[in-house]
Amino acid sequence: MKPTVYDIARSAGVSLATVDRVLNGRPGVRHVTRERVEQAISSLGYVRDVAAANLAKGRTYSFVFVLPNYDNSFMIGIRDEVHAAISRSGAERTQIRIVEVPPFDAAALADALNHIVPDRPDGVAFVAVEGHEVHAALAGLKDAGIAVVTLVSDLPGSERDHFAGIDNHAAGRTAANLLGRFTGGRDGRIAVIAGSMLVRDHRERLEGFLAVMGESFARLDVLPVMEARDNPALTAEVVSAALGRYPDIIGLYSLGAGNRGMVHALREVAREARPVVVAHELTGTTRAALAEDLIDAVLNQDAGHEVRSAIRVLKGKVEGLSVIAAQERIRIDIFLKDNMP
Amino acid sequence: MKPTVYDIARSAGVSLATVDRVLNGRPGVRHVTRERVEQAISSLGYVRDVAAANLAKGRTYSFVFVLPNYDNSFMIGIRDEVHAAISRSGAERTQIRIVEVPPFDAAALADALNHIVPDRPDGVAFVAVEGHEVHAALAGLKDAGIAVVTLVSDLPGSERDHFAGIDNHAAGRTAANLLGRFTGGRDGRIAVIAGSMLVRDHRERLEGFLAVMGESFARLDVLPVMEARDNPALTAEVVSAALGRYPDIIGLYSLGAGNRGMVHALREVAREARPVVVAHELTGTTRAALAEDLIDAVLNQDAGHEVRSAIRVLKGKVEGLSVIAAQERIRIDIFLKDNMP
DNA sequence: GATTTTCTGATTTACGTACCTCAAAAACTG
DNA sequence: CAGTTTTTGAGGTACGTAAATCAGAAAATC
Structure with missing residues (x-):
């Protein structure tokens, strides 16, 4: 049987409350006690039941995708994938909103990003355009504690948490x-x-x-x-x-x-x-x-991969996990007529 | 707020028990009532909270991967990916077991498959080798109501539910x-x-x-x-x-x-x-x-994709969903030295 | 040793769904 | 119409975790 928090408590000889404090990084646990609990966790091979945890937390993540309203097939593909993610989002306790901006317009993009801050979403993904306004807006997002991922086009030298796109x-x-x-x-x-x-x-x-x-x-x-x-x-x-x-x-x-x-x-x-x-x-x-x-x-570049990767990274950031670079690398696919998917 | 079963009950003017009967296809609901509930479900846009459902069900899926104990890098990769899936499986309410068989040996494979039947796992994935014994063993699995997926190498003309591999x-x-x-x-x-x-x-x-x-x-x-x-x-x-x-x-x-x-x-x-x-x-x-x-x-062919696809399909089969072919198609990747991942 | 501060325990509620029981109501049957 | 069957309602428990409260214990401070 999979070990639960109760098993940890019993095994470590502490109460459920203490286990909870350790598991969720809450203060008020002496170092020795914390170690005892962690010991029990690893020796029992406990893994948090994410489903139950999310259920208990009841929290839903809210993300905003800022996309250029640009009508080439690729961008349409990106939008479609975000919509697909939105339709799945109910089951995944995620709420995703799309904001459209004119393409290749740094000022408009920066403006849109600035307007997002008051909503305090958990994360923002956007297709970067270069410009100092954009850098400033991004800094504003980070200051507000919002996770930021660039999508398709990067903004190097900025504080974005991740770039979901190809090399x-x-x-x-x-x-x-x-x-x-x-x-x-x-x-x-x-x-x-x-x-x-x-x-x-x-x-x-x-x-x-x-x-x-x-x-x-x-x-x-x-x-x-x-x-x-x-x-x-x-x-x-x-x-x-x-x-x-x-x-x-x-x-x-x-x-x-x-x-x-x-x-x-x-x-x-x-x-x-x-x-x-x-x-x-x-x-x-x-x-x-x-x-x-x-x-x-x-x-x-697979639009679906990029969008899903962006969402995964945003979720991870919110939960305080670090990005596993290898896992989130977007591949450059080569298609000849014979290996078209 | 996301609608729950309570909302459906209220909206349809029935009790929670009736909603539950409809949602889970249990008998004992008049046709008209069932329709009323379904109407409420779709008008409220209810989607079952899978996490909560799994939690309540408490059921874990058990799958068996039958792999050749063959020491080329690719097969090692496949095994590694299955192990990775096993280490993740705790969080996903899945239990995965690996059975090793000698490579290119239809009789041994068939034997292994036959031995799996009494365990009654929910699904089996295996690297097919051609042979009538294998066909027979596969039929045995299906008869026992076990979902079957071929991995890497297919067994055409058989009753496998899916092939997780490339063309x-x-x-x-x-x-x-x-x-x-x-x-x-x-x-x-x-x-x-x-x-x-x-x-x-x-x-x-x-x-x-x-x-x-x-x-x-x-x-x-x-x-x-x-x-x-x-x-x-x-x-x-x-x-x-x-x-x-x-x-x-x-x-x-x-x-x-x-x-x-x-x-x-x-x-x-x-x-x-x-x-x-x-x-x-x-x-x-x-x-x-x-x-x-x-x-x-x-x-x-991406071993990770194949393994994860196989697991997804097995899960889907157990839950009575049909495979979305396009989603599960394994791509033929082309790598030159410049686009190596 | 008294006081304050820091830890820890015990207990409770909630999340959304599944599944069970028992009783009551409604719908049929002859 | 009484009797039978089917349908429905009400209510409870369970899943594993999060988060909160409050009381009590231990440690640190003076």
Whole structure:
């Protein structure tokens, strides 16, 4: 039979109240007594029944997700996952609220974060945009004792408790590796399309990409990055223009969103002339393009994992646990047409 | 505030006992009354507090994992994950036991399964080996009302409730795709090393591999598969011999275990002469080999995911829920040196 | 040794659900 | 209509923990 608090009390020769004090870190227990209880706990192999504890506590955690109201598939995916978490939240004694903010707007984000403080939620997760206002707002949250996690896009050098997202530098390196190898020894140019170099994720991906290109694939000539603001129409235009101007483009790395436009442009190219293409995020568009051989590989970060990881970390923080880094690392998934999930 | 059973009773104008009868499918409720209660449940948006329910039930699920006592890194990983689950199991009202059996031995496996029946656990997970005895034993388990999940290796055509493992056919296809592209247009031979063609996983991987090789990379000449019984020493020998005999081997697919031996053999080859290598399972060996550029890509199935998925499915089965296939699909991970976790 | 402070014990209530018993009411049966 | 069966109500106990109160014991301080 699983040992309970009663067993500990009996085994340690103390009362239930003392066991409770030890278990929940309440004051008023002499050092020796505390040790005796801890001894009993470990020798009996007691583990707190989390279900019963939560039931008794009756406390529900309240978290706020601040998300950009940005309509690319990936962000929609993130929102969907948060909603899914909300619908599960009843069973998990968690209350989650979504606050939407305009994308890429540091001031608006900071404003939203500041408005959250008076509500005193237990934790906040948000997609970071760089800016001193954001740093200040984050500090305000921490001062109020609120756990903070950045999601998808990080805010390095800040006091966030955790970043739930991928290592974008590594993602860029991976893309370069794939693209370099898939082009198979041929010489030629590589085009890179980004959303905006103002966004940290994109900058980091580009850095990693260029680093590996330089190290391992000097035969390939990487064109200056083209920014298309994650806009499908603009992306289509930019890609078409580049392919028209440089017929020797043999590889394409799309490190942002707007893939719909890119796919559209690629479809215009004769099959034999198509470059090798690596893109980010497995969405309806990229999935179809993979199946059609318009895209050769897709790097993906699992939105569900990110959201659930963020919630787990927030809960852990509130309960005073530390993050197990290895467990919360978000993987960079590689999908070819054959291993699409 | 979250509605409770009391709220339902009040809202439906019935007693708590009646609500309980409806919620738990107990008999003795008139149809009209039952409908009234269900109406109240859905209009209040009641969701059962699982924690409280489990606490009240006090029931613990008992599962048995039947695993081959086979000492390759992957199986060790699986065992470790089961042990990890066991150490967590206290908190999750689950009791998990491991039974070890000799590998690739249908009779021994069947025997072990038969011996489990009298214990009447709620569920059993096992790594399938093909054989009519196994089918019979599985039927015995099902007859006893025990939920059954196959792990890593499936037993198609049987009555198992679920298979927690990857699509090995797709894995083989993925390997071929990577190998074909990584060899970059060059002609040459491809060597394939398997553990044993008697194991379904390996057969399926090979099938998928050969299919894509035939479809898309006819320029590559795939040598007859070499079986090395997942034995490192034998693998080293076989690989060395093949590389010596056919200097034009430009690609190597290791679809089983024994990678330590393969890496050993590869280390002997001059850097420029090394073939492109795709292997399975991210272990200490393959991880190091990836970092050293001895292996170019590793396909991986996450042992932790598989074990946890198996447990989730078993629990779900016991509680009478159906499996959400999409949620339990185990992914084929691709790792290059840049995106190793 | 008296007083204050710090510990400890005993006991109680609550959380939300499951499950049990017994009695009463309502619905059928002939 | 009486008798039988089915349905419903009322109430209680249990699960394992949290959290609180209050009294009493032990230790520290003067």
